[in-house]
Amino acid sequence: MKDALNSQREVILSIEDITKEYHMGEIIVQALRGVNFKIYQGEFLVILGPSGSGKSTVLNIIGGIDQPTAGKIIYKGKDISGLKEKDLTKYRRSSVGFVFQFYNLIPNLTAKENIQLASELSSNALSVSDLLETIGLADRGGHFPSQMSGGQQQRVAIARAVAKNPEILLCDEPTGALDFSTGIQVLKLLKEFNKKYKRTVAIITHNAGISEMADRVLYFKDGLVDLVTVNDNPVDPEEVRW
């Protein structure tokens, strides 16, 4: 049943034997110790796990902003682990959207300009005004980040990540700094992108409730994938228990 489900879907990203070590003088910290998993085209993936288990590290490697110590990341049949800086940038530019816990909007640019910043990079970018509409901030496009609340900023950050129309959207604790209702809004947006544009979304969270809306859940523990579960009936974001 599980295999049946997987085999009918196309693998977009395959992580093979990824390890990551940090050398701190004499001590070696093993953040990832041989991680293997696949991400399927169009799925909504949630990565769960205690703090320090290697979730962010793996997401950063997938996103091409960090390099593994060993192992392969096969994106659409091509290994990106050995790419040069320039090609890695191209990969990020065309294929990946990132959402962070702390938004990281450019303080000098208005909401609309922050989204434009990303859409200017892509040839099949989504419409900036549509996105503003979608995130419910159509009337706030001219505001600077400092003039917006955390939830609003995160919505802009998601719009910015989505604007390029990337194959895969990576979110590292996107609701970590938000309260319940704003968190739900953000999750709704992510789900919408997943459904409407049929794009892959991977979310890191330490909030187990969120995993109920996932197609699949990866459990991380001590730098390894501990468990993978499949959700046959993912719930709506509104029904997520916090």
Add this chain to the structure above:
Amino acid sequence: MILFLKAIRSIWRHKWAYVSCIMLIAAGIFMYTAMGAAAGALDAAAQKYYKNNRLADVFATAVNVPGSELSALERIDGINELQARLTCEARVPVSGNSKIIWLRLISFDTDYEGVSLNYPDINGLPLEKQNDIWLNHQFAEIHNLQIGDKLSVIIDGRFVELNIVGLANSPEYVYALRDATEIYPDRETFGIGYINIRDLAQLLNSPNMYNDLSFSLENGFTFDEVKQQIETVLEPFGMTGLYEAADQMSYTMVDAEVTNVKAMSGTMPLLFSGIAAIVLFMMLKRIIEQERTQIGTLKTFGYTNREILLHYILYGLFTGLIGGIVGVGLGNLSVEYIIRLYTEFFTLPDISNTIPPQLALQGIAIATISGIIGAYFGARPAVKLNPAEAMRPPSPPEIKGDILKYLPFVRVLLTSRGSMSIRNIQRTKARSLFIAVGIMFSFGILAVMSPLMIMMTDIIMAKYQYIEVFDAKLSLKQPVAAADAAAQAMKLSGVTMAEFVRETPVELRNGNLKTGTVLMGIKPGSYLYNIYDDDKKIYLPVPDKGIILNSFTADDLNARPGSKVMLTSPFDDEEIPIYVQDIIHQNMTSYAYIDYDLLHEIFNQPKLATAVMVMTNDMESLKSKLDETKNVSTITDTYTSAENFMEMMNSYSSMLWIMLILGSAIAFAIIYNSSTISLSEKKREYATLRVLGLHIKEVCEISNFEYWLLYALGCLLGVPFANLLLSGLNTMLAQEMNGLSIPARIPLWAFGAAAAGCMAAMILSNLSSKKTIGKLDMVDVLKERE
């Protein structure tokens, strides 16, 4: 102690930024100590020289004063001592040397016991035998003359052989200019010789006659109190000059040099240390923003505000102190060289060539204080933080009023990345202004200094190719009938053309503004002298229009074309009104011009000539004739003058290089530091951009665009600033070099060169930014919260 360790580590982390601050301060202190020491040494040595060798208080020159009149002068109230001397100009024929070499012979009273007025420093034997002479060092040295050698000179057309028995330098000729038309002392073509007064009287055939008088004043008396009475006594004997020591040529030149160098050594370090202080201020402000949580933590531990402030001030103290020490060290290394450059022009005994400890300490103090001031203002916000507030992240930058809102056209042109750059400037207005001003400074210095040599060469060429077309100018001792003058000159062998002019010193007055100049009466259609201005526009004195004034003279008088000014006749002291026909800018001449006939008409004089200009194809023979023609006082050949000028220019070139290097260093230090600081502020933004998929190059473009805008602004401001700098330089040069000035306009290419120089600094700093942005660790930067 731990805090001290923290300071050291922090400084080490930003070491290049500190190094450039230190360099700036060191450059300023270097100039302060080296130039200050040079000026001080020059001043001290000169003052000591004047005192020990009893430089007279008052000097007078006259054609011929009989010995019998001296007692009348001595009786004047306030006059303490009188020295009566004979002087004359002798020519020194040196075979194979095409230049005209002059030796000023000054009588020496061997009977005077003790130290007479204007006593020379003597090295050698006394003047005992007939025609014994002491020569000044510089002259003897360059002509390779030694004690025991014989020297042939021509006095009034007669050959005389003199015996060199010693070397002597005079306090009257520290800066040995032959006359006021000379621009710098040429030790080769002008020497000074002391000869026994009896011998000189015999050689000049004027027994018991004097033409050079010096006075010392009794305590409490001033020049003004004795001036009138001396004038009364000397007037009948053809008084040609009466002035006090402060107006003596050499004294004035030494004084002007000391004043200028002191002023420069005072302002330059302020400029440099000031810039360094601002850079420090910006850096510390930034560091403190980054370390606010640390500061909060320290405060919750119980560190006092004072301790924390002191901690950060330590950074500035460190920078200033090291900068000061390095500056003093550099000064110490180079002061000897600078003094040596000085002694090329200024002949002084025992000139010190070290930096006085007091000056060194002052230099270090200035450096340290500017470091502390910069650090203090940068660190002050740290004190204001209360611990709880410090632990929270700073409130995000507030954007007050979006400039782009007011620039809709610009906005259309810009991508969102362009908007980032523009708003970055808006966000850090003070720093942006500082960068623009820094670029303006460098641009100005580079624009003025780089073409200076070429501009100078141009003026020299212009003067001798366009204005003074003649090969030589013979100045006459006594004016002669105009018609005769040219005819006589044409008879000299080799002379192909001759024209005459009449030159006379005049005083001009406009209201209560007064100034002196030399008025040249010139025939219309003169071929050998053309009144060109700097733009090579030619002027002609129109007979019924009036006089043409040099712009400097006109400025002194606040006169305009059409103004009526008063001209004091040198012949009868009567004031004659005259109109200003034109005002022209001439760089190396300071004449006022008038039509030849008009000059004689207004002064009611017979038509005479005071100088003859000639073209010749045989300069040698012209010079030898000069010794036979008694009435020619000097002969100036344009070739030698031009050559001397070029020589002097070359001696200035090392100075120019230093200025050029410093100019570029300022630009680099400012741009580099500012961009380092702003990079560290924007790390997070740039990391975000990289995550979004911007290439390193694209991120650099955003960061650089801002700087190129400021660069453009700085260059734009630099144009008027360069012109201002040039006019300042002009004033200084005019004081120091006898009315020499440089063109008022900077050539276009120099602006180009300045822009390129600043651009080089920009590119260097861009490259360093690129390196930093390339190494930006996205994971690391984005991990922390803001």
